[in-house]
Amino acid sequence: MRILVVGGGMGGTIFANNLARRIHQEMKAGKARITMLSASDQHVYQPGWLYVAMGRATPDELVREQASLLEPGIEFHVDPVEEFHLAENHVKTKSGKVHEYDVMVISTGSRPTPENIPGLKENSVNCYTAENAVQFFHQLADFKGGRIVVAVGLPHKCPMIPLEVTFAMHDFIKDKGLLDKTEFYYTYPIGRVHSLENVAKWAAPEFDRMGIKYETLFNMKEVDGKNAAVLSEEGGTVKYDLLVAVPPHKGQEVIEKNKLGENGWIPTNRNSLHMEGEYGKNVLVLGDTTNIPISKAGSTTHFEAEVAAENIAAVIKIGRPVREYDGKVFCFIEAGKDRATYAMFNYTTPPQPKAPTGAVHAFKMAYNQLYWASARGLL
Amino acid sequence: MSTERVVDARGSFCPGPLMELIANMKMMAVGDTLELLSTDAGSAADVPEWVKKVGHEMVGTEQDAEGTWHIHVRKAK
Numbered sequence: 001m002r003i004l005v006v007g008g009g010m011g012g013t014i015f016a017n018n019l020a021r022r023i024h025q026e027m028k029a030g031k032a033r034i035t036m037l038s039a040s041d042q043h044v045y046q047p048g049w050l051y052v053a054m055g056r057a058t059p060d061e062l063v064r065e066q067a068s069l070l071e072p073g074i075e076f077h078v079d080p081v082e083e084f085h086l087a088e089n090h091v092k093t094k095s096g097k098v099h100e101y102d103v104m105v106i107s108t109g110s111r112p113t114p115e116n117i118p119g120l121k122e123n124s125v126n127c128y129t130a131e132n133a134v135q136f137f138h139q140l141a142d143f144k145g146g147r148i149v150v151a152v153g154l155p156h157k158c159p160m161i162p163l164e165v166t167f168a169m170h171d172f173i174k175d176k177g178l179l180d181k182t183e184f185y186y187t188y189p190i191g192r193v194h195s196l197e198n199v200a201k202w203a204a205p206e207f208d209r210m211g212i213k214y215e216t217l218f219n220m221k222e223v224d225g226k227n228a229a230v231l232s233e234e235g236g237t238v239k240y241d242l243l244v245a246v247p248p249h250k251g252q253e254v255i256e257k258n259k260l261g262e263n264g265w266i267p268t269n270r271n272s273l274h275m276e277g278e279y280g281k282n283v284l285v286l287g288d289t290t291n292i293p294i295s296k297a298g299s300t301t302h303f304e305a306e307v308a309a310e311n312i313a314a315v316i317k318i319g320r321p322v323r324e325y326d327g328k329v330f331c332f333i334e335a336g337k338d339r340a341t342y343a344m345f346n347y348t349t350p351p352q353p354k355a356p357t358g359a360v361h362a363f364k365m366a367y368n369q370l371y372w373a374s375a376r377g378l379l
Numbered sequence: 380m381s382t383e384r385v386v387d388a389r390g391s392f393c394p395g396p397l398m399e400l401i402a403n404m405k406m407m408a409v410g411d412t413l414e415l416l417s418t419d420a421g422s423a424a425d426v427p428e429w430v431k432k433v434g435h436e437m438v439g440t441e442q443d444a445e446g447t448w449h450i451h452v453r454k455a456k
Binding site: 154155159189190191195196197217219233234235248262263270293294295327329343345347348350351 | 386387388390391392393394395396397398399401402405406421425428429432433
């Protein structure tokens, strides 16, 4: 069986490594082959950019050579896919090579698109790329007081970031001794401070305790850089001295160009993870790339990748898949520089977040290093 | 000609039905309608609240025998 993995991020890497260990005998015997195509020879731990923005990590600490993370036997090419030919079961890459497959897994991720809101890119900082996170830190480090506004676009990757970045900035400013000169103003698209109701019930009193003001039902329409103001779809106007954005996201351009999904999100069955439609029988989709209405987060793609790998291995060994994805998501929530909690939920059970503790924060810091074992499919 | 898209947000706690609706409305043309499927009872109240505040149009809301809310919204601007 020829298994083609498109994308060398978290989903593709965990899937390929997990599967390779399950089917190493078949790979050794030449009965199965795993090929991965990626746009980069580097693998980035994207959740680390929050720490870069707070001056607690540098971008190089978050990067490993992709080839060093892969199980022996996985064929890896830095040669991104440009054309998907689903009817013929092959893809064509940037270099012009054609790769045929029996099963394809697409895990190309998402990208921030601040340019989709007029004025946002030029007038805000964010922690969604290494470059932006460094710029964010410089602006925060140079901040002398004033109003810091957090504004959130939809859809976005990592749903905890709006809260985490707010709590983290609060502690940063507190440590600088500028709390009395700083006003925090948090905005959010729906009628509470977070999409998860129980998380919102915990976070709103935390904001109140810290003196963080908030406005809900606030969807960015445009940013007026000249007057330093964010205008909302709902008719609101909020002035800022430093604008921290959670930009809206899209899937990758190659998905849109090949008409696999509107805005780069591929219609995907929420349980089997197969692409919807006539060519979905041998195509699976993972992580941010899907249109499944759950969190675009690393843990989502991690758990999906495990299900997909187990199922493909089972198809090879016993002729049919064995599991369905139940919507499991586990997100840490950093509640400042030294406390954290978490939210775990699936399609049927909402999260019940606990009060943040230093122990959960320590676990999160440990996980930031353990991630490399996770990417290797070991954890 | 206007078209209707269906957004199946059943079982979505995060980002949740309203955030799914808002994200999808951005991809629609003025006059198009959307049917939101939600198992969150809160959607029957928070979707109309947002739709009214922004100035779109509620077309209708009903709950089927299995408890799923079907909320129809038209993009007005």
